[in-house]
Amino acid sequence: MARKFFVGGNWKCNGTSEEVKKIVSTLNGGQVASADVVDVVVSPPFVFLPLVKSLLRSDFHVAAQNCWVKKGGAYTGEISAEMLLNLNIPWVILGHSERRLLLGESNEFVGDKVAYALSKGLKVIACVGETLEQRESGATVEVVAAQTKAIAERISDWTNVVLAYEPVWAIGTGKVATPAQAQEVHCELRKWLQINVSVEVAESTRIIYGGSVNGANCKELAAQPDVDGFLVGGASLKPEFVDIINSAT
Numbered sequence: 001m002a003r004k005f006f007v008g009g010n011w012k013c014n015g016t017s018e019e020v021k022k023i024v025s026t027l028n029g030g031q032v033a034s035a036d037v038v039d040v041v042v043s044p045p046f047v048f049l050p051l052v053k054s055l056l057r058s059d060f061h062v063a064a065q066n067c068w069v070k071k072g073g074a075y076t077g078e079i080s081a082e083m084l085l086n087l088n089i090p091w092v093i094l095g096h097s098e099r100r101l102l103l104g105e106s107n108e109f110v111g112d113k114v115a116y117a118l119s120k121g122l123k124v125i126a127c128v129g130e131t132l133e134q135r136e137s138g139a140t141v142e143v144v145a146a147q148t149k150a151i152a153e154r155i156s157d158w159t160n161v162v163l164a165y166e167p168v169w170a171i172g173t174g175k176v177a178t179p180a181q182a183q184e185v186h187c188e189l190r191k192w193l194q195i196n197v198s199v200e201v202a203e204s205t206r207i208i209y210g211g212s213v214n215g216a217n218c219k220e221l222a223a224q225p226d227v228d229g230f231l232v233g234g235a236s237l238k239p240e241f242v243d244i245i246n247s248a249t
């Protein structure tokens with residue numbers, strides 16, 4: 001089964017309204033393949049979501065960078081899945097390593113968030129990835145499998161999930177995984193899905209790579225058989241994001 005290429009842009013905690021408008025204007029002027037060929041989803045900070053949504057070309061979509069683990073209420077500072085749906089935000093990024101490591105989000109908590117967001121109708125970019133220490137100790141596959149298991153145990157339908165493999169040592173460091181390193185882990189993740197979920201889910205779930213992807217390295221990574229797209233941080237704020245969108249075509 002052909003998996004549609006997927007490119008996400010994670011703008012993280014960056015930008016002013018003026019800067020955001022400039023990025024959107026660059027994206028709106030970009031020549032890219034049609035939405036039948038590539039899904040493009042950009043993820044501005046919460047406060048800019050309505051602005052970006054109102055200005056962004058209609059073939060691109062928006063994602064939030066997080067949402068709360070259950071129905072909203074007395075959770076100061078949090079944003080609920082219901083609020084995102086109320087604003088017609090279709091996607092959310094969950095389990096980003098910056099939240100896992102800086103804010104202490106556990107595998108179980110991320111799994112609960114993914115399950116709740118999906119149950120409300122959001123589509124989820126679920127992030128997994130190992131630290132440098134874990135890679136060097138040979139634990140990469142074990143770590144990403146445990147992160148994926150915590151999600152798999154809590155959901156029954158993977159249709160609206162994109163799995164993002166983002167090695168922590170490659171995020172924001174300029175130290176991109178080699179195409180072979182990315183392919184190896186993507187292939188292991190797909191095998192894990194095949195054994196532990198189903199052949200159909202393994203075949204159809206997009207597994208995208210994130211970690212220092214840019215306009216220069218994207219083509220070779222995109223050519224790997226199990227790399228179905230990218231989650232891009234730093235380069236998603238720059239015009240080269242358009243080249244990354246076009247990397248598979």
Ligand code: PEP
Nearest residue numbers: 171172210211212233234
């Ligand atoms: C990310 O934050 O998801 C990411 C991949 O960042 P960068 O592309 O800057 O490494």
